[in-house]
Amino acid sequence: MSAHPRLSLNQATIKYADLAEALDATVKAGYESIGLWREPVQAAGLSRSIRLVEDSGLRVSSLCRGGFFTMEESAARRESIDDNRRAIAEAHALGAPALVLxxxxxxxxxxxxxxxxxxVRDAIAELADDATAARVxxxxxxxxxxxxxxRAVISTLxxxxxIAEQFPLGVVGAVVDTFHVWWDPQLLAQIERAAGRIASYQVxxxxxxxxxxxxxxxHYPGDGVIDFESITAAVEAAGYAGDVEVEIFNQQIWDSPYDEVAARTRDSFAAVVGPHLS
Amino acid sequence: MSAHPRLSLNQATIKYADLAEALDATVKAGYESIGLWREPVQAAGLSRSIRLVEDSGLRVSSLCRGGFFTMEESAARRESIDDNRRAIAEAHALGAPALVLxxxxxxxxxxxxxxxxxxVRDAIAELADDATAARVxxxxxxxxxxxxxxRAVISTLxxxxxIAEQFPLGVVGAVVDTFHVWWDPQLLAQIERAAGRIASYQVxxxxxxxxxxxxxxxHYPGDGVIDFESITAAVEAAGYAGDVEVEIFNQQIWDSPYDEVAARTRDSFAAVVGPHLS
Incomplete structure (x- = not known):
């Protein structure tokens, strides 16, 4: 059974899979795309990761994650900026269009x-040239x-x-993750404002x-109270045409077989999100 | 030791106290004001509650709580509206200027x-005449x-x-409760906008x-990460001159002796909130 052509399985949904296992489960469940995390990529080694991804035939929808740069000027802040530069390079090498911060x-x-x-704004300003050069x-x-x-002092879209609007289109964008923003009374207006800035849509x-x-x-899409129709329609109307990731942090799901999770994710997406994508 | 003259102990901070015990602990710790909840008032009976409050010499800063009216038109919605009318009457009878919704x-x-x-807006519209008449x-x-x-579909100030601005000043207002709103990047701007509408400040x-x-x-003010100085200064600048309640839901605090909680609340308030009040 094939998945929706724009569906991407974010690797955190099968957190305990190594990169090869994650790619395998994603391909077997009929996906065309995967969202990667740095830790399993680093565990596999970057060169091997690039080969594994190429062999899988999957697109890489995003790389998670950079950021964590709220500290004042210090050696720790320099380390964070340097690590984010490495993350940009990794995203580029893996063919990921977006580095999630x-x-x-x-x-x-x-x-x-x-x-x-x-x-946060200042850190992004330091990284913008690297991102531009890497097309990430x-x-x-x-x-x-x-x-x-x-965890994150940035709380709303x-x-x-x-912040993003202080930089050129394509250099700095935003994630719309339904779990994080669904409650926001300004959400639909901000999604409309975000035209051209949405670089990842996660559900x-x-x-x-x-x-x-x-x-x-x-939770799996459909197992809770979020209205995916209105949010997805707004993201579409704002011109987002990229992959749509399902990213679930849930101990019970993490403890389930990868193939089962990939299949259930695919089916729940098909039921409540896919119908609202063009 | 006397408490800050604008400090009010919200009764939920000593949740297990009955009304008489709550008033007693509040008076003994040197407060001039208390925030009441409907359940202990109803347990004591409204007439007796009015006498107990009068005998205590305390002001009543607010009555908690009305609301819970998000359901569609139904018998349950009519019951909720009726219950809110009773809550307005109780607030009036107890001398509380504000009914928290x-x-x-x-x-x-x-x-x-x-x-x-x-x-929510529609329910408030139904209640506005009663509130006007009761001066609550x-x-x-x-x-x-x-x-x-x-619990509450209203998430930001x-x-x-x-909603409040659709009604006359004094009829519909808003609570600023630091725990609920401190994260909001628009908070200071919205507090400024709220001039004349802040009817309760809770910390x-x-x-x-x-x-x-x-x-x-x-947690007690000062035991966490909220910047009470900037928020309190903004609430002051917006013209709020009423009592300031400390309302803490915390099992460990609920399990502590009432007198100890009232004293510790008074002292933590004096340390981190009082200095920023005029």
């Missing part, structure tokens, strides 16, 4: 959310506000666009109660 | 967030977006103001990791 939380002991947010879009991912203090569902680890409360 | 989440089985939000401000509380699906702190029940992750 998670901003990072408040530095230890800090209450200066405004300053942390400014330093620095793709800011707004994370749900419940992660603002410890509007905020991501406020998974929201349901309550949240699990004890709130990072893991994501 | 928590919107309610998505109705069971619904994915229509836009519709649920419209029905219907005070919309935006809750953190992690509660959007199961801007969204609360979009407590945010820290991670969140507990297994994310409702209970609130």
């Amino acid at each position: 998670v901003a990072g939380g408040l530095p230890e002991g800090s209450r200066d959310l405004v300053g942390a947010r400014e330093r 879009t620095l793709t800011i991912e707004p994370l749900h506000p419940m992660y603002v203090s410890d 509007g905020q991501a666009l406020d 998974c569902d929201w349901a309550t109660p949240l699990p004890a680890d709130v990072l893991l409360g994501r | 928590v919107a309610g989440g998505l109705p069971e089985g619904s994915r229509d967030l836009v519709g649920a939000r419209e029905r 401000t219907l005070t919309i509380e935006p809750l953190h977006p992690m509660y959007v699906s199961d 801007g969204q609360a103001l979009d 407590c702190d945010w820290a991670t990791p969140l507990p297994a029940d994310v409702l209970l992750g609130r």
Whole structure:
């Protein structure tokens, strides 16, 4: 059974698979595209990863992830910037059009959310030339506000666009991840504003109660309360024509066989997201 | 030791105290004001509650809570509207200037967030005449977006103001609760916009990791990462001159002696919020 031609399996959905296993499960379930993470790529080695991806015949929809650069000027900040330069190079080498950036939380002991947010912009400014040269879009991912203090000080699509718009189209963009932004009363207006800036569209569902680890409360599309029709239609109307990733952090799904997860992801996507894509 | 003259102890901070015990702990810790909840008031009986409050000499800063009216037209919706009318009457009888409204989440089985939000506005429109007559401000509380699906579809101050501004000043206002809104990149601008509309200012702190029940992750001011200086200064600049409540949902605090909680609340407030009040 083939998957929707624009569906991409984000590797985090089968977190415990190594790169070869992830590519294999993705191909077997009929996908044409995969979203990669740096850790399994590094575990396989970059050269071997490039070969494995080429052999699989899959497109690479994005590379996760850079970012984590909210700290003040310091050796740690230089290390972060350098690591992000390496991530841009890896994305380029793997043929990923987008490098997903998670901003990072408040530095230890800090209450200066405004300053942390400014330093995200400054870090992106440092990376923009590398990204331009590599033709990799620095793709800011707004994370749900419940992660603002410890993971990502960028909480809304509007905020991501406020930064992205300071740079040329194609150099800095934004992720629309339904789990993170579905609650936002300004979402549809901001998606419209984002025309040309959406560099990744990720889907998974929201349901309550949240699990004890709130990072893991994501679900297959259709298993929660998100209205994928209106969000997907808005993303389409904003001109996004790229792959659509399913990225689910969920312990029960992580503990399931990779093939089963890839198939169930494909089918849930076909049921509630695919019909709203052109 | 006396508390800051504008400090009010929200009764939920000592959740297991009955009304008499709550008033007693509040008076003994040197407060001039208390925020009441309907359940303990109803347990004591409204007439007796009024006498107890009068005898205590405390002001009542607000009554929690009305709302929960996102359902479609039905007997349940009529019951909710009627219950909110009773809540307005109770607030009036207790001398509370503000009735706090928590919107309610998505109705069971619904994915229509836009519709649920419209029905919040419609419910408030139904209640506005009662509130005007009772001189009780219907005070919309935006809750953190992690509660959007199961508790409150109103997630930002801007969204609360979009509704409040459809009604006269004094009839419909908004709560600024630091725990719920501190992450919002538009917060300071929306507080400025809220001049004359802020009918309750509530403070407590945010820290991670969140507990297994994310409702209970609130902390004494100063024990987390919120910058009370900038938020409090903005609320002051917007002209809010009323009482400032500390409202903490936290199992460990609930399990502590009431007097200890009232004293610790007073002292933490004096350290990190009081200095920024006029």
